[in-house]
Structures are given as C-alpha cells and as structure tokens.
Amino acid sequence: MGRTLFEKIWDSHLVVEKQNNPSLIYIDRHLVHEVTSPQAFDGLRINNRKVRRPDLTIATMDHNVPTTDHSLPILDQTSSVQIQTLEKNCKDFGIKLFDIASPNQGIVHVIGPELGITLPGATIVCGDSHTSTHGAFGALALGIGTSDVEHVLASQTMWLEKPVPFEIRVEGKRKNPHAVTAKDIVLSIIKNIGTGGGTGTVIEYRGEGISDLSMEQRMTICNMSIEAGARAGLVAPDEKTFDYLRGRKYTPKNFESLVDTWRDRLKSDNDAKFEKQFVLNIDDIVPQVSWGTNPGMTCDVTETIPSPDEFSKGDSNQKKGAEKALDYMDLKPGTFMEDIKIDRVFIGSCTNARLEDLVAASKVIKGQKISSNVKAMVVPGSQLVKKQAEELGLDKIFMDANFEWREAGCSMCLGMNPDILSPGERCASTSNRNFEGRQGTGGRTHLVSPVMAAAAAIYGHFVDVRKMDLN
C-alpha cells in the first residue's frame, strides 16, 4: 500500500522503531532560541555532554528582544540575562548564533526558511510550538519542550509517538486572493475542526486551494496547525518550494540534485491512506475574525457573535468555555463583528510578518491615516524582511499612516518583551493565539489577517476588506 508524505519522511528517519510506543527518530535541523534552551544547556553541562551536531544546530534570539533600537542596552534585566545566556551557551557549545546585532536575526520560524536552513523532507525541531511553520516546505517540523531540546542537543534524536496522517483538502481557487488570505483559510479550518481536531495527527494540506498559495502563505497555514492540536502540518514541495529555496544563504551546494530527488519522492502516493480527512471549499471562505479566547472561536466578518448555545451545539463544556470567553472579551452575542471597536493593531509574529504580509497590509494603508483612537505597530518577522520592506518603501507608507515601524522579534504575539496590551485593551492582531492574557494581562485579542488588521487600524473597527480596492 502507498504511503503518505509524512510516512515517507518518518520511515526515512527511524533509528529505533517500536510498535504502539514512541520510536526514536533522527533530527536533521535543530533551531534554538533563548527561552526554551537555558535549562537544556545546563543539563548538558551537569552531565558533561557535548552538542552532538553543532553543525545542524542554529540559534537566534526572538522572544525577549525589544523591538525598539537593537543597538541600545536591554532594560529588562531578566530578558537581558536570558539573551546573554544564549550567547554564552552558543559560544561554549560551538553553535552558530544570529544575535541581536546580526542582519539575519529574526523570529526563528521566519529566518529558517529565508536562510535556506529549512529543507524539504527534513526533520526539524525547535523548542517552540510554531515550528509547524517549516512544514510548508514538506519538512516534518515539530515543536518540543526543553527536555527534548536537551535530548536532541545531546543525541540528534528524539522519542516520538507516531502521529496519524490527516488530509485537509482545500478545493477551488480563490476569486478574491487579496481579501481572502491564507490566514482566513487556516482560521476557517480551525473553526470547523476545533482546537483539538488535529490532536495526535500530522496534517497534510492538499488541493488547489493550497497549491495555488505562495510559500509565505503556505507557512501561515502550517504555522497554525498547532492551534488545531496537530503535531505538525505539511505541504508537499513543488516548483514554488524549490524556487523559494534556490540561492538562499545556506541552501546546500548540491541543491539541484536534491531537487531531483525531492521532486520524485516527496509526495503522498495516490493509494496512500489518511486516517482522517476534512474538505473545505475555498468559495465558502470569507475574511475571518476571532471573537473568543481560542482560535476555534472565530466567525466570518459578516456574521454576529454567536450565543454560547449556538456555538456549543449541545456540548456543556464548550458552552461554559464560550460564556467565559465572552465575559473575558467583554462582548455580547448578536453583536456584528464590524461593530467591534479596537484600541490597538499588531501586524507581526511568525504567522504573518513576512514580506508578502507587509506588502498586502501596506496596500490597505497607503495614503491613509489610522483612526485617532487606535495605536498600531508593525513588527517585521526578521531583519531581512525589515530591510526588504524598507527597500520597497513600506516603512514610509506605514509611518505616514501613523503606524510604528519596529525591529524584528516575537513582540506582542506573546507579551514577553515590553510590547504588551494594557488590561481591557482590544487588539486586532495578525498573531496566532487569542488566549486569555496572551498579549498582556487582561488584553483582548482578535486574530485576523494582515489586510484585515490594516483595515481595522484605519476604521477603528473591523471591516470586510472585500469591500475595499486592494489591487
């Protein structure tokens, strides 16, 4: 019987296979950042171990870094210590580090692909749940905790229970690709299958609605696989994948011969069996806005907020969750999404801070001013994205509209640096999680696409971007 793409990658990385148990798999690339690695390096020191393959390990600093001038000292002492600790650890263990002064610094899931470190068919891990992003290249990319970070540093392997393959097909071609974005596709998927819908699976995104997307858009989709509970998400590589990687800083020297192999092997066989399947038609997808406190609590921008009864469809825990979410978000059922006023706009994060995202948002902003009631910021995903955007003049477009234009980092996606919401503030955010307190204690997050966030900044409330001229 045929195998899925995930099964082919799995089989080719098995070191020790165990039925109905975790198997030991080999890891091709290990990405490291400052928050989930300190205890792992401490563990190596205590046990007098080395990093087995420093040449396959790459580090950067993103979670803690301020997005103000990177040449200034970091004022937050604990952040500063965590960043210095990573510098020391990389020096001691011989790991390549893109530090705060590097032109290649950025969010780990943005720099991996743009440097050509992320490769099709590879196994990639990082102590960060959004590692699923790299699956856009047909890699098996997994988020892991600090103990597993230590295990991979020491052995270049990890124990993993074999996930089951899950096919999500997006049928059809977008009629309005400027307004209906990859973010809207993935939010629609999560809304439909739920935040636990992908638990224990590796999702393979397939169909014309996926192959039609650019690499950066595919990254947005794979990035949020974890929000559906999946262990990873992937897209079979195609010519777009190879074109994206060709000529990048760390693309392997034998790239073209690798491409021949990848083109031949890295796809699910026609008779491969997926344990689960879900199909979505692209014509049913419109711009999405989350209203609650998990990414599954999302609706169309044209809709009103559902009542807990409507949302829960008879599930008592879902109902309680919706009631609590509406209370936290200070929202009432029946309110039109377009009537929800916002205080802040955040365009950034590993989900939506790549060049195409910023270009798309800038088209909405150009020549306009943001609402006087709104504070808005753009945090490019990497220093390279920032540089490329500035070459296109995007910084000027955003700043002319009264957006702040910042340095690269995770920033307000998770509130570890000074970029946080104040209690009660409502934010249109291009990030991935609307959990309680995620963007700052008491902050209220609405997940949207970059164009939806940009439009909300101008109007001071959500608007259906399909009504706007975005060409």
Added chain:
Amino acid sequence: MKGNVIKYDRDNIDTDVIIPGQYLKVHDYAELATHAMEGLDPDFHSKVKDGDFILSGKNFGCGSSREHAPIALSHSGIKAVLALSFARIFYRNAVDGAFLLPIEIDKDAYDGISEGDEITIDVSTNEIKNITKNQTYHMKPFSEIIGKIIAAGGLFKYKPDQD
C-alpha cells in the same frame, strides 16, 4: 497516589493561563510556581496543597511548547493532571521531566469526580478510586515506553538499552 482534586470544568486549558508568557524568564521553579494558573484562577496558589490533582476537560495544555507549564504545576504540588484529553506537547513535557502524571480519563470519571473529592490513582492497575464518593473509574494505560520513562523518573533516567 492519594490527594484532593481541583476541578476546572472546561476544555482547552492553555499554556498561557497555566503560566503566562511574562514568567518564562523566571528560572527559579519555586517562584514560577507562585504564578501557576494565575491567568485562570488567581486563588490557585493559595489553595493548592502538596499532593493535589487537577481535573479538567479536553485538550488540556494546548498552545505553547513551554515546559514551564508542567514545571509550574509540579512545583505547586500537583502530582497528576486528569483530563479527557491532552495537547501532545504538554503531555510529552510532563512525562519527559517526570514533573507530573498526565492521566487520560473517560467521561464517567470526569463527571463523577467533583472539586475537593479525595481520590487515589494506581497506575499499576489503571484504577482511580474516589474515596469521597466510593466510586471506581478506569484511566487509559500509559504506553509501555511512556510508562517506563515515568517509572525511571524522566527521559534522562530511562535506559532504552535495557529493553
């Protein structure tokens, strides 16, 4: 294991409410513990006792890969989380460091056990006994290797070559 239950009667308890992002810079586990569940239940730290269990619904621990989440609960005294299902990274982190036992339960156990009930968990028989209500439920057994990692006291104490 014997202890009392703190019940969060909802699904999707995420890692940002278990330990908010601002505390991921804290390396002192005792201090980390003082902020456990802060995002959801500000009284948690004052009410939790050593040996307590948490009971919750589906998809417990969804979100971030932060190992700080099971560490913060463990250093608060929590010995096991009983849930209808777990997000896989949280489950794995809990086992890896032997911080606490992630125990998958069924609807009978979830509905039967109330806040404050005294229960015992026996992983050798996969039985949960509710002493307060004199009821018995079943837990989903750990897979063989997960059970061995737990018995060894964590990933780095587990010796696979002895299998």
